[in-house]
Structures are given as C-alpha cells and as structure tokens.
Amino acid sequence: MFVRAIVLAAGLAVVPLWGAGAQEPSPITVEGAWARASASVARVAGAFMTFHNQGPADRLIKAEADISQRVELHTQSFKNGMATMRSLPGLDIAAKADTVLEPGGLHIMFIDLKAPLKEGDRFPLALTFERAGTIQVEVAVKAAGSMSGMDGMGGMGGMGAQGEKP
Numbered sequence: 001m002f003v004r005a006i007v008l009a010a011g012l013a014v015v016p017l018w019g020a021g022a023q024e025p026s027p028i029t030v031e032g033a034w035a036r037a038s039a040s041v042a043r044v045a046g047a048f049m050t051f052h053n054q055g056p057a058d059r060l061i062k063a064e065a066d067i068s069q070r071v072e073l074h075t076q077s078f079k080n081g082m083a084t085m086r087s088l089p090g091l092d093i094a095a096k097a098d099t100v101l102e103p104g105g106l107h108i109m110f111i112d113l114k115a116p117l118k119e120g121d122r123f124p125l126a127l128t129f130e131r132a133g134t135i136q137v138e139v140a141v142k143a144a145g146s147m148s149g150m151d152g153m154g155g156m157g158g159m160g161a162q163g164e165k166p
C-alpha cells in the first residue's frame with residue numbers, strides 16, 4: 001500500500017505541470033509556422049506548420065491568436081475541382097510521428113481578420129493539445145504567392161518558438 005501511495009502521489013504531481021505547459025518539456029514541437037499574407041480585402045487567412053510528436057497520440061483542440069475574431073481548425077478537400085473547407089473540433093496528432101498542416105490540407109484558419117496580414121509580419125499563436133498542454137509559437141507571414149510554402153522555405157526563418165513564452 002505504501003508503494004502504491006507514492007506512485008499515485010507522483011502521478012498527481014505530474015498532471016498539473018503538463019496541463020499548465022510549464023516545466024516538463026513538451027513531447028510536441030512545432031516547426032516552420034507560417035501564414036499566407038492576405039489581400040487587403042480578404043477577411044480570412046490560413047496558417048501552416050509541422051508538428052513533431054515524440055510522445056503518445058494527442059489532439060490539437062484549440063488555437064488562439066489576437067489577429068482575428070475567431071480561430072478555427074480546418075481541413076480542406078477537393079470535390080469536382082472545387083476546394084471546400086470545413087471546421088473540425090480537433091486535429092489528431094499521431095504518436096511518434098509528424099503531422100503536417102499545409103496548403104490544400106489541414107490548416108489553422110483565422111476568420112474576420114482585424115487587419116490584413118503583411119509579408120514579414122510575425123504574430124503569436126497559442127496551440128492547446130489535450131495531453132501536451134499549451135504551446136506558444138510565432139507565425140511568420142509570407143508572400144501571398146507562396147503557393148507551396150514547403151519548398152525552399154527551410155532557411156527563411158519560419159521556425160516557431162516552442163514550449164515557453166519568449
């Protein structure tokens with residue numbers, strides 16, 4: 001009974017730390033977070049990035065940023081040559097694998113932008129995972145013409161901060 005009590009206590013001590021996204025290093029890191037610059041009339045923009053997960057399966061359940069009235073998790077698919085998007089309650093993050101958000105697929109959508117996103121801008125984005133807690137990243141805004149985004153962008157400073165606030 002004594003040993004079991006210690007194990008229980010240790011378990012309880014770890015859970016709140018993870019929930020707060022504090023001392024424990026997150027098993028999830030975020031790389032290359034970028035958003036496409038918006039035309040001055042557009043009220044929406046999408047953001048893309050890669051999640052490296054070294055831990056168990058997780059789920060991205062919330063994204064928050066100050067740049068728009070709403071932030072949603074979206075998936076995009078093509079039907080009869082038309083791109084359609086729909087919002088998801090969460091994005092599944094596979095265990096010990098990379099999950100890629102990219103144009104034409106999964107993305108984070110900013111709806112009712114407060115101001116147009118301009119190339120070279122950066123803004124903070126808070127991502128909340130069911131298990132890993134909240135991770136702060138910095139999103140770099142790239143030219144509206146960055147159609148693929150994933151090509152040749154490696155050295156252009158799209159690396160997001162990870163784990164803790166700057």
Ligand SMILES: [Cu+2]
Pocket residue numbers: 046074075085086107108109
């Ligand atoms: Cu969308």
